[in-house]
Amino acid sequence: MGKITFIEHDDTEHVVEFKAGASLMQIAVDHMIPGIDADCGGECACGTCHVIVADEWYDKTGTPGDDEQQMLSMTPELAKTSRLGCQVQTTEAMDGMTVRLPEFQM
Amino acid sequence: MANRRQDATVIVGGGHAAGSLLTTLLQKKYQQEVVLVGEEPHPPYQRPPLSKNYLAGDIDEESLYLKPRSVYDDAGYQLRLGERAEHIDRDNKTITLSDQSTLKYGQLVLATGSRVRHLNAQGADLKGLHYLHDMADSDALREQFVPGKSLVIVGGGYIGLEVAAIAVKAGLKVTVLEAVERLMQRVTGPEISAFFYAKHRGAGVDVRLDTAVTGFEAGNHGYVAGVTLADGTTVPADLVLVSVGIAPETALAEAAGLPCDDGILVDEYTRTNDPDILAIGDCTRHRNLFFEQTQRMESVANAVDQARTAAATLMGEDRPYDAAPWFWSNQYDVRLQMVGLSHAHDERVVRGKPEDEAFAVFYLRQGHLIAVDAVNLPMALMVGKKLVYQHREVKAQALRDPDIELKSLI
Ligand SMILES: Cc1cc2nc3c(=O)[nH]c(=O)nc-3n(C[C@H](O)[C@H](O)[C@H](O)COP(=O)(O)OP(=O)(O)OC[C@H]3O[C@@H](n4cnc5c(N)ncnc54)[C@H](O)[C@@H]3O)c2cc1C
Numbered sequence: 271m272g273k274i275t276f277i278e279h280d281d282t283e284h285v286v287e288f289k290a291g292a293s294l295m296q297i298a299v300d301h302m303i304p305g306i307d308a309d310c311g312g313e314c315a316c317g318t319c320h321v322i323v324a325d326e327w328y329d330k331t332g333t334p335g336d337d338e339q340q341m342l343s344m345t346p347e348l349a350k351t352s353r354l355g356c357q358v359q360t361t362e363a364m365d366g367m368t369v370r371l372p373e374f375q376m
Numbered sequence: 377m378a379n380r381r382q383d384a385t386v387i388v389g390g391g392h393a394a395g396s397l398l399t400t401l402l403q404k405k406y407q408q409e410v411v412l413v414g415e416e417p418h419p420p421y422q423r424p425p426l427s428k429n430y431l432a433g434d435i436d437e438e439s440l441y442l443k444p445r446s447v448y449d450d451a452g453y454q455l456r457l458g459e460r461a462e463h464i465d466r467d468n469k470t471i472t473l474s475d476q477s478t479l480k481y482g483q484l485v486l487a488t489g490s491r492v493r494h495l496n497a498q499g500a501d502l503k504g505l506h507y508l509h510d511m512a513d514s515d516a517l518r519e520q521f522v523p524g525k526s527l528v529i530v531g532g533g534y535i536g537l538e539v540a541a542i543a544v545k546a547g548l549k550v551t552v553l554e555a556v557e558r559l560m561q562r563v564t565g566p567e568i569s570a571f572f573y574a575k576h577r578g579a580g581v582d583v584r585l586d587t588a589v590t591g592f593e594a595g596n597h598g599y600v601a602g603v604t605l606a607d608g609t610t611v612p613a614d615l616v617l618v619s620v621g622i623a624p625e626t627a628l629a630e631a632a633g634l635p636c637d638d639g640i641l642v643d644e645y646t647r648t649n650d651p652d653i654l655a656i657g658d659c660t661r662h663r664n665l666f667f668e669q670t671q672r673m674e675s676v677a678n679a680v681d682q683a684r685t686a687a688a689t690l691m692g693e694d695r696p697y698d699a700a701p702w703f704w705s706n707q708y709d710v711r712l713q714m715v716g717l718s719h720a721h722d723e724r725v726v727r728g729k730p731e732d733e734a735f736a737v738f739y740l741r742q743g744h745l746i747a748v749d750a751v752n753l754p755m756a757l758m759v760g761k762k763l764v765y766q767h768r769e770v771k772a773q774a775l776r777d778p779d780i781e782l783k784s785l786i
């Protein structure tokens with residue numbers, strides 16, 4: 271158990287509890303966080319689960335795979351610490367992490 | 377809430393479209409009372425994994441749910457699961473449920489989805505014959521996945537092929553029987569069909585094209601023992617999956633006198649010709665401003681997009697359905713992603729090499745890009761999403777040339 275803060279593009283904050291193991295996308299979706307669509311349900315097929323990880327937490331999320339990088343490269347609002355939420359599996363080490371949501375998904 | 381109108385908004389059907397509608401209404405802070413009537417015992421869930429990782433046993437039932445059940449309960453949305461809507465009385469604006477209770481509606485949304493087509497061949501009622509549409513079907517199939525058993529799949533569409541991939545990995549002896557000359561013919565072009573044909577053959581699946589099924593042979597205890605073919609031969613089978621497409625579930629709407637034509641007819645706002653009844657998802661033949669003609673789609677993207685449109689319509693917003701359709705399928709380590717509809721093309725351009733297992737086919741009509749099918753090449757899909765939506769004119773050479781970055785075409 272730990273906490274992750276999701277921040278909408280208009281700066282609204284949502285602090286939610288998570289159990290390590292679920293994907294960042296699943297946690298956001300289960301908590302009805304606006305700004306994430308996740309249309310394909312986590313299959314890395316739609317590109318609508320874009321999140322921007324706070325700089326200092328980025329390393330903890332691992333490295334995006336080649337598929338993910340290709341999907342991300344076309345998202346509007348792409349940042350250096352962008353990830354597809356469905357491809358980030360949460361760990362205990364992410365307790366306290368902050369993640370921003372873009373204004374628009376693909 | 378003070379400004380709630382009297383009669384509830386009732387959603388019939390508990391699938392992907394219905395679930396997405398609930399979520400969107402919730403996010404948009406819809407002020408009406410909402411009741412969902414769904415025949416299946418589960419809260420709205422995703423079907424794609426039923427022929428993919430759920431069938432393989434890699435994910436559990438709860439990860440199929442669009443939202444945890446508690447989300448709806450907390451919102452005060454009423455889910456009447458395990459109940460079927462039997463009848464719509466448009467004059468009194470009520471529906472009758474299978475438990476004989478009636479429910480009054482202010483606005484009604486039909487999201488009844490589709491049902492699988494059954495084969496009317498001899499022996500089609502034998503035990504061991506499976507169809508795949510809901511969670512129970514996927515569970516029943518998985519239980520039979522015992523190494524060494526022979527599985528015959530009737531129909532070489534994407535669902536049959538996804539199951540073939542999982543089954544052959546699980547150690548079954550798999551045969552796919554396709555009536556026409558190539559796989560997935562309804563949704564894709566010949567290059568993609570040929571690629572998946574080679575992929576399945578390479579994995580040990582016996583794929584037979586141009587092969588017509590005439591019936592099923594009985595073995596012991598009323599179980600199927602084989603599939604008989606038009607050439608007089610029989611393919612032995614311990615179990616059979618019939619996967620020959622779906623039909624829109626329109627009976628309820630038809631009985632209520634709503635216009636249907638291979639789908640409940642709706643406009644770009646998801647409205648039927650009754651101002652108080654909307655319809656969304658697989659059950660509709662709809663207007664999407666992206667196309668000139670009405671369409672019927674069987675996809676998550678359509679279910680979700682129409683749900684969002686319906687939510688806007690219910691809330692008095694002017695937000696017509698206007699989106700390029702897209703789709704995906706996973707077979708083995710291959711991800712196929714598609715955008716647009718390809719069948720009206722007059723030119724095909726291939727980028728990359730099928731033998732590298734990373735390539736894309738671009739479909740052009742009079743020089744304009746109308747569809748893209750990408751195999752392990754998500755970039756082509758993502759660029760395609762933009763260009764296809766804009767009906768962009770693109771040079772075949774630019775699409776083909778590996779030295780020209782796809783991104784630069786935007
Ligand atoms: C095995 C499988 C794999 C798939 N894979 C993909 C994929 O990879 N990508 C993709 O985009 N799409 C895929 N699809 C298609 C996608 O799942 C459907 O397009 C989508 O589920 C349509 O949503 P829907 O809500 O319109 O219909 P459904 O999900 O079919 O839901 C309709 C629901 O309404 C209920 N219902 C019907 N009539 C009544 C009534 N009178 N009263 C109460 N309830 C009723 C039904 O029981 C059902 O639960 C797949 C489908 C299947 C079956």
Ligand code: FES
Nearest residue numbers: 312314317319356
């Ligand atoms: S949910 Fe579709 S790519 Fe992440």
